[in-house]
Amino acid sequence: MSINRRQILKWSALAPALPQFLVNSAFALDEAPAYEGNILVVVRLKGGNDGLNAVVPIQNDLYFKGRPSIAIKKQDTLALKGGDLGLNPALADFQWLMDQGLAGIVQNVGYANSSRSHTRGTEIFEVGTTADQAPMQGWLGRYLDQVPGTTSLSGVEFGEELGRTLASGTRRSRSITNPHLLLGMENAPVADRPSRVSATLDQLRMVQNDLSDTSRQLLKASKGTGSSFGYPDTTFGQSLRWTGDMIEKGGPTRLYYVTLGSFDTPYSFDTHTDELAIHKVLYSEFGKGLRAFSEHLRKSGHLQRVQLLTFSDFGRQIFENREGGTDHGDAGLMFLMGGKMRAGLHGDLPDIASANDGGLPAKVDFRQVYADVLTNWLKVDSQKILGERVDNYSVIA
C-alpha cells in the first residue's frame, strides 16, 4: 500500500500535542522487521492460585488436618519424583510436559510481608518490586524501554486492557481483546495531514493509522496452523493459539501475556468456594493449553526460542474455609514451560509448620526467577530492569 511515512512524520512534527506513541505509529507503517530472538510468554493465573492443591504435600499430616474436606488424597494425585509430593490429577497434561523435559514448577515463590490484596499482590508481581511507590511500567515494559529494535507491537497482551507487566514508557505494547476485531482494518484510509478542525480529531486519525498496522500483523498470523493443535476453545486457549500463530508466522512481537481465569465468568483462581471443582476446570484448561502450545511451537520450529512462566496474585492459606475453599495467603507456585529450561520440580517442600496466619513462607523471591529469565533468556542486565541486584534462581538451562 502506498503510505507516505515522511508526510505523516511531518504532520507529527507540526502537532506537538500528539502523544509519542502515535508519532511512533508513523514508523510502524513501514513493515516492521520480524523479531528473531528469544520470546517470553507470561501467563497470569488470575485470583491467587492455591499451590498446595496443585503440588500436593501427600506425606504431610498438617495438610490433611487443615483441609478435611478439600485435601486431595494421595492415591488421587499424579506421582512426582521423591514421593513427598503429588500433582493435582487435573494437571495430567502438565505432568506430560514435565516428563518430556519441557516444563517445571518452582515452589514457595513469593516475597517477604506478602500482600493479600488482589490489587496490590498483582501489582507487585507485575512491576517486579515491592516498593510502596510502584513504577507505572511493568518489569517487562521496562525491558522494552531499554532494549533497541523494538516497535509499538513488541509486547502483546491478550485481554481487555494492557496490564502493568508489559506497560512501557515508550508504548511498546498493546492489548488485544479479540484479534477478529482488528482484522479488516488493514485497509482503513490513512490520514496523512492534519484536519485543522481539532487536535482531538487528529489524534483519532493517528490511532486509526496505528491500528491498521496491527491489523496487518494479525492478518498474517490468521494464516497460522494453530487450529490443528487442539487448543481449548476458551478465552485462554484461543489467546494461546493466537500467540502460537503470531510466533509461527513471524512478526515484531517478542513478549506475550495471556490470562487464565476471570472474576466474571466462569471461574478464577480466587477459590473461596468450591475449590476442587474449580481447579478441575482451570488446571485441565491450563495443561491442555500448554500442551497444545508446545506441540504447535515444536512443529513450527520455534520451541527452542520460547519460554513461558506464570504468576498469580498470591498463594492461599493452608486451612480450608467453611465453604469448600481457601482464603488469601502468601507464597505460591510458579509454572514454567519452554524448550530450553531446567525441567522438573524446584524448591523445598512447603513448610506448612511455619505458616504465618495460614500463609506459607516464601523461600524463593519471585524476582530471583525474573532475574534469571532476564539474564539468561532475554539477555539483559537484570539489575538495570529490576532496579537492584538480585541473585538468579536458575530455571533457564
Add this chain to the structure above:
Amino acid sequence: MAKPATLRDSSDRRHLLRRLTFGTLPADEAALGGKPVAAAFQSLWDAAKKAAPPKTPAPAQGTWTNKALRFTDTSSAEIVAKRAEVTASNARDAETIRQWWLQEMISGPSPLRENLVLFFHSVFGGSGRTIDGPHALYGYNALLRRACFGTIPAMLDAMILDPGMIMQESYDETKSEKPSEFSAGRILDNWTVGVGNYTPSDAMSLARAITGWVLEAPKGQEPTKPLDPLAFRSNRRTGLVPVFHPEFFDSGLKTILGTTRGFGARDAIQFLALHDATARRFSKLLIRYFGVEDAAHRLESELAATYRATQGSIEALVRTLVLSDEFWSQGSRWKLVKSPVHLAVGACRQLELSTPPVAAISAWLAPAGQKILEAPNFGGDGWPGQEAWLAPTERLAARYQLGAALFGGTTPWGLLPLAVSAQAGTPGRLPNTVQEAPISALVSRLDPAPGMDASVLERSLSAIPAEKRAQQAVIKILAMPEYQVA
C-alpha cells in the same frame, strides 16, 4: 470564537445540544431558535426537571428478599449452590436494568436528565457485581435521577444511607471495634474530596463515623430461622432497610480534615460535601465531562466559587459552565471524544430508531469501554473520558463496529472475548424518513465534525442497491473519526 449572545447560528445550537444531551436532533435544535444562551439553557433545564420519571424496571419491582441466607443448619454445599444461583440471577437482572436505562436514554423524555445521571454514575461508580440484587441497584440509579436537580450535598446525604451504596462501599454492619478504612477511603476518593486530599487519619475518623448502620428486613418480615452468625455478610443480609445500631457506633470524637466533632455518617458526609476540596473536585469533573477547554483554570475557579456560594447547586454549576466564554471557545469545539454511551445513544436518537437494539448496544458497550452499571470505582474519578476512551487504542476499532451492532442484530464477531459466542437479537431498522434521505442529509443529521465529504461517500456507495444504501452510509459514517468527536 466568542460566546454568542443568541443561538442564531446552527453550529452554536448544535454545540450546546451535543454537550448537554446525547447529540443534535432537528426538533431540539429548532426549539432553541434564536434564544439567548441563558434562556436556551433554562428551557432545557426546566424541561428536564419536569420530565416524568421512568417506570421501575421489572426485576426491581416488589420487595427484595435475600435468596442466599445462611442459617445455622445450612451446609457449605448448600450455601455455595445458593450463592451461585443468586450471582447468576443478579447478573441477568443487572443486564435487564442496563438495557432499561439505555432505552430511557434513547427514547425517554429527557436526555439532559439522563446525561446528568450518567455523569454522577461515572463519578461515584456502582456495579451490579457488588450491589446485591436488582432492587438496590435500581434504587441507586433512581436516587441519582431524583437528586440530580438539587445540590451535591443533598445527593450525598441520600447516598450515605442508600442500600446500594452501603453495599457498594461495604459498610453494612461495620462496628466500632473494626471500622472500615476501605469504605471510608472510597467515600473520600469517589464521593467527596478526592485522591490526595486527606490523610490516613482522616480516613480512619470517617470509618469510625460510618459505623453502626445495618441493612435489615422491614419490621415483621425477619426470617424465622436463626442465621449463621459466622456467615459472610451477603449471606446474612435480611433486607434493605438501613437501621442504626447505637451499640455498633463509635460515639467518640473524630477529627476529619482538621475539624473535631462527634461525627456520625450523615454529618460527616455533609461536612465533606461542603469542603472546598469537594467543590474543586466537582468543578474539574464537570469541565472534563462536558469537554470544555480551560487551560488557565479560570472556569475551574469560577465553578468552585459557584459551588461554595450555592452549597453545591447542580443547576448553578451547569449554568455557570454553559454561560462561560470557555464553553464556546474554539478550543472547546470538537474537543470531546464522545463516550461510548454518547456515541450509541446519540446515533439511535439521531436516526430515530423506534425499536433500538438495546441488547446489542449493551453488549457493544463493554468492549467499547463503558459498561454502564459496572462503572469503575477505584482510584477516584470514574471513567476518565477523553483520550482514555481510546486506551487501549483497539477501542477505536470497537467503536467502528457500532453500526454493525445496531443493524446486525447480534454482537459483531470480534467484540466478544475469544471463544465467547454472541447471542442473537433484533436488528435496528431505519425509519422511512431516514431510509429515503439523500446521503448529504444523512451526514447533516448525524452531525459529524467538519471534513466528511458527502459526495465521496455517495460515490463509494453507488454500486449498492438503493434500498440498502442509507444503512450502509450510516454504518460508514459511524465508523469515521469525524463521528467520534463532539
